[in-house]
Amino acid sequence: MKPFDKNNPFKAPEGYFKKFDENLFKKLSSKDLAIPKKEGFKLPNGYFDSLNDKLQEKLNAEQTNKVVPLKSYKKYYYAVAAAAAVLVIALTVNLNKTEKIGFDDLAQADIENYFDKNELDLTSYELAEVMPIGELEMTDMFESNFSEENVLDYLNENTEYLDELNLEDNE
Amino acid sequence: MIAEETLVNQLQQTETQASAFGVLVDTYKERLYWHIRRIVLNHDDADDVLQNTFIKIYKNISNFKGNSKLYSWIYRIATNEALSFLKTKSRMMGVSDSELQERLVENLTADVYFEGEEIQLKLQQAIATLPEKQKLVFNMKYFEELKYEEISEILETSIGGLKASYHIATKKIEAHLKEQTEYL
Numbered sequence: 001m002k003p004f005d006k007n008n009p010f011k012a013p014e015g016y017f018k019k020f021d022e023n024l025f026k027k028l029s030s031k032d033l034a035i036p037k038k039e040g041f042k043l044p045n046g047y048f049d050s051l052n053d054k055l056q057e058k059l060n061a062e063q064t065n066k067v068v069p070l071k072s073y074k075k076y077y078y079a080v081a082a083a084a085a086v087l088v089i090a091l092t093v094n095l096n097k098t099e100k101i102g103f104d105d106l107a108q109a110d111i112e113n114y115f116d117k118n119e120l121d122l123t124s125y126e127l128a129e130v131m132p133i134g135e136l137e138m139t140d141m142f143e144s145n146f147s148e149e150n151v152l153d154y155l156n157e158n159t160e161y162l163d164e165l166n167l168e169d170n171e
Numbered sequence: 172m173i174a175e176e177t178l179v180n181q182l183q184q185t186e187t188q189a190s191a192f193g194v195l196v197d198t199y200k201e202r203l204y205w206h207i208r209r210i211v212l213n214h215d216d217a218d219d220v221l222q223n224t225f226i227k228i229y230k231n232i233s234n235f236k237g238n239s240k241l242y243s244w245i246y247r248i249a250t251n252e253a254l255s256f257l258k259t260k261s262r263m264m265g266v267s268d269s270e271l272q273e274r275l276v277e278n279l280t281a282d283v284y285f286e287g288e289e290i291q292l293k294l295q296q297a298i299a300t301l302p303e304k305q306k307l308v309f310n311m312k313y314f315e316e317l318k319y320e321e322i323s324e325i326l327e328t329s330i331g332g333l334k335a336s337y338h339i340a341t342k343k344i345e346a347h348l349k350e351q352t353e354y355l
Contacts, residue, residue, distance in 0.1 A: 042214075
């Protein structure tokens with residue numbers, strides 16, 4: 001038996017490897033032709049011939065309609081900007097300093113005056129809904145002290161329906 | 172052709188500015204028009220953006236310091252103008268950027284300045300699906316045939332990144348076109 005031939009029995013055409021790159025790139029470029037080179041865009045006849053004139057007209061129009069340059073006011077911008085900044089800072093500081101006015105700051109007389117002059121048009125039932133009756137004592141409502149007996153007599157004589165007062169039975 | 176440096180000098184001097192600007196417009200108008208048209212798709216919009224681009228160039232040429240090449244500076248202005256135009260348009264229409272892209276392509280069918288066949292429409296649909304950067308790179312490389320070095324200067328991106336973007340973009344477009352033709 002003939003010993004196994006270790007030499008390569010295959011042969012390639014002469015200069016094959018030298019031309020391999022060239023052939024490959026040819027193939028690649030022909031493959032690129034799958035994308036058309038023609039795009040289909042058209043343009044009006046003589047468009048490029050008239051472009052220079054159109055541009056010149058546009059430039060002339062821009063120059064004649066030139067707005068007064070803002071540059072001359074430039075120096076004032078800094079002053080105005082600085083003044084505005086100072087004003088904003090001053091206002092911010094003052095506003096921050098202003099304490100919030102609370103209910104306690106109102107004078108008792110002003111509150112009474114307000115209730116006297118403005119018709120609130122609230123029924124006793126509505127008042128009872130917003131007033132924390134449970135936490136109030138009868139004496140909190142009056143500057144003078146009345147005896148409970150007198151109050152009950154008064155209510156008995158002047159109130160038509162006692163139920164409207166929503167009085168709780170504390171007995 | 173006038174050397175770039177000379178043109179810049181003339182553009183920056185009052186007495187030569189007007190004639191130099193004429194030269195600049197003649198040199199770049201067609202290239203910039205197609206660059207802008209591929210972004211905004213519609214002729215009237217491309218015309219507006221192109222004029223605004225040149226006016227911006229005229230007004231800002233004194234600020235051009237020559238840190239980059241003139242053409243890349245000009246292309247950058249045109250690209251930014253076109254992209255800002257689309258952003259404003261989508262905001263005014265109350266639609267997202269991708270919705271706007273879809274509508275722009277849809278409008279091509281009724282556009283008197285578009286005479287593409289079915290395949291050209293499919294191509295525009297495919298390009299519209301690409302992210303902004305890939306779209307720019309694809310158009311600049313495939314249609315405008317700019318070199319990677321030039322695109323790199325305009326978009327201020329590395330050449331490696333551009334190659335990757337272009338490769339991904341072409342694969343996506345091919346896949347989209349293949350998928351569409353299979354459905355036909």
